[in-house]
Amino acid sequence: MVTGSGTDPESIRNPHMRAHAREGQLFPRALAAAAKLLRIPALTIVEADAFTKGATALSKTPDALKDEVTELGRAVGKPWGSEEKTAAAAFTKGATALSKTPDALKDEVTELGRAVGKPWGSEEKTAAAAAWLALVS
Numbered sequence: 001m002v003t004g005s006g007t008d009p010e011s012i013r014n015p016h017m018r019a020h021a022r023e024g025q026l027f028p029r030a031l032a033a034a035a036k037l038l039r040i041p042a043l044t045i046v047e048a049d050a051f052t053k054g055a056t057a058l059s060k061t062p063d064a065l066k067d068e069v070t071e072l073g074r075a076v077g078k079p080w081g082s083e084e085k086t087a088a089a090a091f092t093k094g095a096t097a098l099s100k101t102p103d104a105l106k107d108e109v110t111e112l113g114r115a116v117g118k119p120w121g122s123e124e125k126t127a128a129a130a131a132w133l134a135l136v137s
Contacts, residue, residue, distance in 0.1 A: 001032065001090075002044075002045055002050060002086055002090045003024065003025070003046055004046075005024060005047075005048075007021060009022045009025065028044055032044055043090075047086055050086045050089040050090045051065055051066055051069075051086075054090065055089075065089060066089075069085045069088045070085070072088055073088075
């Protein structure tokens with residue numbers, strides 16, 4: 001799962017912004033708790049760290065991973081913006097953490113996207129990757 005921020009909401013002085021930060025933690029925490037209960041491997045990554053952690057897991061530079069993710073986008077098609085790229089980078093980290101071959105998982109998700117058709121955005125790709133990882137784990 002990719003979260004928007006790792007900032008502790010209690011460190012935010014503005015009550016309105018603190019409430020939004022708490023809301024931002026609710027969904028990933030609920031998903032992580034559900035995954036744990038169902039014994040589904042789950043990994044949470046802060047969005048800003050996705051490329052760094054994915055690259056480290058693959059012994060690559062973040063720029064090299066960005067290039068690979070851009071190439072994946074050409075194969076998958078549009079939409080392929082920053083959300084899709086970040087989801088792909090997080091997916092790479094998750095795949096590596098579970099000792100799966102990132103290229104094999106990437107191929108599976110890409111093929112599934114071709115079969116399903118449009119829309120096939122970041123939510124669909126992330127859900128497919130998560131489901132695939134859960135099934136093969």
